[in-house]
Amino acid sequence: MSSDDGEERVPLSRRPEWADVRPLPQDDGPNPVVPIAYREDFREAMDYFRAVYLADERSLRSLNLTSEVIAMNPGNYTVWHFRRLVLETLNVGLLEERDYVDHVAEHNSKNYQIWHHRRWLAEKLGPKAANKELEFTKKILTIDAKNYHAWSHRQWVLQALGGWDDELDYCQKLIEDDVFNNSAWNQRYFVITRSPFLGGLQASRESEVSYAIEAIMANPENESPWRYLRGLYKNDIDQFLSDNHVSEACLKVLKSGHNFLFALSLFLDLLCFGFQPSDEFKRVVEGLRNSVASSSDANLATSVCNILETVDPLRANYWAWRRSTLPSIVC
Amino acid sequence: MDRSSELDRMKHVAFLEMMMEWIPSPYESQEINRLTLAYFTISGLAILDALDPVYKDRIINWVLSLQAHPRDRAELENGQLYGFHGSRSSQFHRHDAKQQDSVPNGSHLASTYCALAILRIIDYDLSSIDSESILISMRHLQQPDGSFTPIHLGAEMDLRFVYCAAAICYMLNDWTGMDKEKAKDYILSCQSYDGGFGLVPGLESHGGGTFCAVAALRLMGFIEADALSKSTVATTINVPLLLEWCMQRQGVDGGFQGRANKASDTCYAFWVGGVLKILGAYHFLDKDALCRFLLSQYSGFKKFPEDVMPDLYHSYYGLAALSLLEEPGLIPLCVELGIPTKDAI
Numbered sequence: 001m002s003s004d005d006g007e008e009r010v011p012l013s014r015r016p017e018w019a020d021v022r023p024l025p026q027d028d029g030p031n032p033v034v035p036i037a038y039r040e041d042f043r044e045a046m047d048y049f050r051a052v053y054l055a056d057e058r059s060l061r062s063l064n065l066t067s068e069v070i071a072m073n074p075g076n077y078t079v080w081h082f083r084r085l086v087l088e089t090l091n092v093g094l095l096e097e098r099d100y101v102d103h104v105a106e107h108n109s110k111n112y113q114i115w116h117h118r119r120w121l122a123e124k125l126g127p128k129a130a131n132k133e134l135e136f137t138k139k140i141l142t143i144d145a146k147n148y149h150a151w152s153h154r155q156w157v158l159q160a161l162g163g164w165d166d167e168l169d170y171c172q173k174l175i176e177d178d179v180f181n182n183s184a185w186n187q188r189y190f191v192i193t194r195s196p197f198l199g200g201l202q203a204s205r206e207s208e209v210s211y212a213i214e215a216i217m218a219n220p221e222n223e224s225p226w227r228y229l230r231g232l233y234k235n236d237i238d239q240f241l242s243d244n245h246v247s248e249a250c251l252k253v254l255k256s257g258h259n260f261l262f263a264l265s266l267f268l269d270l271l272c273f274g275f276q277p278s279d280e281f282k283r284v285v286e287g288l289r290n291s292v293a294s295s296s297d298a299n300l301a302t303s304v305c306n307i308l309e310t311v312d313p314l315r316a317n318y319w320a321w322r323r324s325t326l327p328s329i330v331c
Numbered sequence: 332m333d334r335s336s337e338l339d340r341m342k343h344v345a346f347l348e349m350m351m352e353w354i355p356s357p358y359e360s361q362e363i364n365r366l367t368l369a370y371f372t373i374s375g376l377a378i379l380d381a382l383d384p385v386y387k388d389r390i391i392n393w394v395l396s397l398q399a400h401p402r403d404r405a406e407l408e409n410g411q412l413y414g415f416h417g418s419r420s421s422q423f424h425r426h427d428a429k430q431q432d433s434v435p436n437g438s439h440l441a442s443t444y445c446a447l448a449i450l451r452i453i454d455y456d457l458s459s460i461d462s463e464s465i466l467i468s469m470r471h472l473q474q475p476d477g478s479f480t481p482i483h484l485g486a487e488m489d490l491r492f493v494y495c496a497a498a499i500c501y502m503l504n505d506w507t508g509m510d511k512e513k514a515k516d517y518i519l520s521c522q523s524y525d526g527g528f529g530l531v532p533g534l535e536s537h538g539g540g541t542f543c544a545v546a547a548l549r550l551m552g553f554i555e556a557d558a559l560s561k562s563t564v565a566t567t568i569n570v571p572l573l574l575e576w577c578m579q580r581q582g583v584d585g586g587f588q589g590r591a592n593k594a595s596d597t598c599y600a601f602w603v604g605g606v607l608k609i610l611g612a613y614h615f616l617d618k619d620a621l622c623r624f625l626l627s628q629y630s631g632f633k634k635f636p637e638d639v640m641p642d643l644y645h646s647y648y649g650l651a652a653l654s655l656l657e658e659p660g661l662i663p664l665c666v667e668l669g670i671p672t673k674d675a676i
Contacts, residue, residue: 024427026419029396031389034369036354036362046362046420053435054423076363078421078437081484116487146593148530148537155533182591186535189524194533223579223591231524265575314585318578318615 009041012048017061023047024054045069053082058089067100074104080113084120094125102136109140115149119156130161138170145174146183155190164195179215185224189231205232205239213249221259226266241275254284257291261312264288264304268322271301271330301330339626340660343650344381347372350643351386358643365418366397370445371647377452377671378650380662387453394446397422399438401464410471411436411483413464414443414499440472440481444495447502448670457503466508469496473509477517478531489530490521494543498668501550511551518544519567525591526572536576538589538602545573545606546667557611574612577603585620597628597645600652605666608655622656625649 012018025047028035038046049069052062066083069076087097098121105114118136122129134157140150158164168191174184192204209232215225229249233240240246247270253263267285271277282300289296289303294310297303305323309316350372354365361368373390376382397416401407413436416422421437428434443465450457472479472492479492493514500508520532521544527536528544545568548554553567559574580587580603586595587603600621607613628649654661654671662671 024423026422027424028419029393032393032419033351033386033390034354034365034372035352036358036365036368037356038359038362039356042356042359050420050423054427073360073362075360076420077439077482077484077486078363078435084485112487116485120485146590148535152531152534155531180592182593183535186523186529190533227525227576227591234524314581314583314617314620315578315615316617318574318612321612321615 011041012044012065018048021048021051024050026050042072045072049079049082053078056085058086060090062086063090063092070104074108074111074114077113077116080117084117094121097121098125098132105136105140109143109147110149112149115153118153122157122161127161130157130163133157133161134163141174145178145181148183151183151187154187159194164191164197167191167195168198175215179219180222180224182224185228189228201232201234202236208232209243209245213245216249217252219259220253220256220263221261223262226262230266230269237273241270241273246270247275247277247281251281251284254281254288257288260288261308264308268301268304268308271304272327274329275331277331299326299331301326340379343646344376344379346646347375347379347381348383351376362420363417364442365420366394366415366442366445366449367417368643369394370449371643373449374452374670375647375650378654378662378664380660382453390449390453391455394449395460397442397446398460399436399464400461401468402433407464407467408471411468412438412440412443412472412481413468414438414440415446417442417445437482437484440469440479440492440495440499443469444498447499448668451502451668452670462503462505465499466503466505469499469508470510472496473513475513476520477510477513477515479509479514490518490528490540490543490547491530493517494547497547497550502668506551511553515548515551515553515567518548522568522573526569526574526576528573535590538580538587538599541573541577542602542605544568545609546669549609549667554609558609559611570610573606574610574615577606577610577612578615581616581621585617585622585624587621595624597625597652598648600625601648601655604652604655605669608666613655618656622653622658625653625656 012023023044045065045068049065052065063083063086066079066086069079101114101118101121105118108114118133122133134154137150137154137157140147158167168188171184171188171191174181175188178184192198192208193201198204209229212225212229212232215222216229229246250263250267250270254260254267277300285300285303285307289307292307292310294306297306302323305319309319312319350368354368358368373382394415399413399416401413407413416438421435423434425434447457471483472481473496474480474488477493478488479496480486480488481492481495496509497514500506518528521528521530521540523529523536525536528541529535529537530540534540545554548567555561558570579591580599582588582595584595586597587599588595589599589602604613604616604621607616650661651664651669654664655666657663664670665672
C-alpha cells in the first residue's frame with residue numbers, strides 16, 4: 001500500500017484494517033514558528049503512527065506502518081525505535097529484517113538512523129554477521145568510496161565482530177582505484193594500528209613507510225600519503241628525524257622542482273624538530289629559492305618559509321607566521 | 332559595501348522570514364529536528380541583524396512548549412533525558428495517554444542545544460527555565476568512554492553530542508551535567524594522525540568533527556582563547572598538527588573542504604574557519620578568496636550551484652561564515668556556541 005509500488009496509495013482512513021484506530025494529530029499550539037507544510041499522505045501516516053506508538057501497540061500492522069513511514073521519511077528515530085520494539089515482541093526473524101534494511105539503506109546511504117538500526121541488528125546477530133556487514137559496506141563504498149557512515153560502520157564491525165583478515169588488501173585495492181581517496185588511507189592507518197593480528201604501528205612502520213613513499217613519488221601533490229607518512233611516526237619524533245627514507249623522499253621531490261609544496265612543508269617540520277640537513281639539501285633549497293625569486297636568508301628554515309609564502313599564496317599569512325615562530329635551535 | 336552583498340542580504344532576509352512562517356514540504360524528512368530548522372532560521376536572521384522583535388514571544392512560547400517535564404524528581408533518575416523535543420512529532424500530552432501513566436519522552440540532546448541557543452539569541456533569561464531537570468538527566472546519556480548518546484532510546488554516539496552537552500552546560504552555566512574530564516579524554520582519542528578530528532576514534536579527520544572537538548574543549552576550559560599566541564604548550568591536543576590540517580583545507584577555489592582531497596563546501600567555511608577562529612589563527616586564511624567563493628553561490632548558499640532551492644543548512648552556515656569574515660552588516664558570532672552575540676566569550 002505504499003506509494004513505492006506505483007499504485008495509488010489508499011489513505012489509512014479508508015483501509016478497513018485501520019478502522020478502529022483514531023489518528024493522533026500533532027498539537028502545535030496557537031502560534032508556532034517554522035511550521036512544516038506537510039503533504040497529506042505524510043501527515044496522515046504520522047498521525048496513525050503516533051496513535052499506535054502512544055498505545056504501544058506491537059502488532060504486525062504497526063510494523064507495516066513503520067515501513068510505510070520509513071519509506072516517506074527514514075530520518076525519524078522514534079519510528080525506528082518503535083520498530084525495534086515491535087520486532088522484538090513479534091520475534092521477527094533478524095535475517096528477514098536485515099533484507100529490509102539492505103533495501104532501505106541502499107537508497108539512503110547517508111542516514112544516521114538506518115546505519116544505527118543496522119548496527120543494532122548486527123549486534124544481535126553476532127560475529128557470524130561480520131562478513132555480510134563488510135560486504136554491505138563494500139557495496140555502498142563502490143557507489144561512494146568516501147561515504148563517512150559506511151566507513152564508520154565498517155570500523156565498528158571490525159572492532160566488534162571481527163573480519164580483519166582481508167582489510168589491508170581492501171585498502172590497497174581502494175588506493176589503487178583512487179590514490180587520492182583519503183578515507184582509504186585513513187582506513188589503512190586504522191588497520192595497522194588496531195588490527196589484533198598485525199603487531200601495531202612500530203611493527204608495520206618500515207613496510208608502510210615504503211608504501212607511502214611509493215605513492216608520494218607517483219603523485220607528490222597528493223596530501224594523503226604525506227599525512228600518512230608523518231602519522232607513521234606519531235609520538236616518535238626521534239625516529240622521524242633519523243629515518244633516512246623520510247628526508248630522502250623530501251629531497252627527491254624537491255630536486256624534481258615541481259609539486260614540491262608538501263615536501264617543502266614536511267622538510268620545514270623536520271628542521272623545526274632539529275633536523276641537520278646535508279649540503280645537498282641546502283643547495284636544492286637555494287635552487288628553488290632562485291627559481292621562484294623569493295627572498296634569501298642565511299637561515300635555511302627562513303628561506304624555506306619564504307619559498308612557501310611565494311608558491312603557496314593562499315596560505316601566505318600562515319607561512320609568514322611559521323617564519324616568525326621558528327624555534328631558536330633551527331638551521 | 333558593494334551592491335552585490337547588499338542585494339544578497341535582502342534575499343537572505345526574505346528567504347528566512349518565509350521559512351519562519353512556512354517550511355516547504357521537502358523538509359518533511361527533517362521534521363523530527365524541526366527545532367534545528369528553527370535555530371538555522373532564527374540565528375540566520377539574527378546574524379543578518381534582521382530578527383524582528385515581533386517574533387520574540389511567539390518563539391519563546393513555542394520553544395518552551397517543547398520542553399519535556401518530569402512528573403517528579405524521581406523520574407530524573409530513570410535514565411531518560413528531560414530536555415527539549417525536536418518537534419511536536421515526538422511529543423505527547425499526558426491527556427492523550429489512556430491507561431498508561433507515562434507518555435513517550437522523545438527529547439534529544441541536539442534539540443536541547445538548539446532550544447537553549449535560540450533562547451539565548453533572543454535574550455531570554457535562561458535562569459527561569461527548569462535547568463535542573465536537564466542537568467541531572469543528561470548525565471545518564473554520557474557513556475563510560477566519555478562520549479554522549481543523544482537520547483535514551485538508543486542512537487549513534489559521537490563528537491556531535493559531546494559538543495551539544497558542553498554547549499548546554501556552558502549556556503546553563505553549570506557543569507554538573509557532565510564529566511568534563513571524561514569528555515576531554517574522548518575528544519583527545521578522536522584526534523587523527525593528521526591533526527584533524529574524526530567523529531569517532533579511528534575515523535577520518537572531518538571538518539564538522541574537528542569543530543565539535545575544539546569548540547567543546549574551549550567551552551569546557553581546556554583550551555585558552557587565542558591558544559596560538561600563548562607560549563604554554565598545549566597538553567591536551569596536538570595544536571601545530573591541527574593547525575596544519577585546518578590550513579590545508581582551503582582549496583584553490585577559495586572555499587574549504589571537509590576532508591582531504593574532497594570538494595569545497597560552503598558549510599566548512601564555518602566548521603573549519605570556526606576552528607581557526609577559536610585557535611586565534613583566523614587571519615592565516617585567505618579571506619578574499621574565501622569571500623569570493625561564498626558570494627559566488629547564488630541566492631541562499633547551496634552545496635553546488637546547480638541545486639534549485641536554497642537549502643537552509645547551507646544558507647545558514649554560509650551566513651555564519653560571512654560573519655566570521657566580518658562582512659559588513661552582519662553581527663559577529665560567538666563561534667564556540669554557534670550564535671550571534673555582541674559579547675566576547
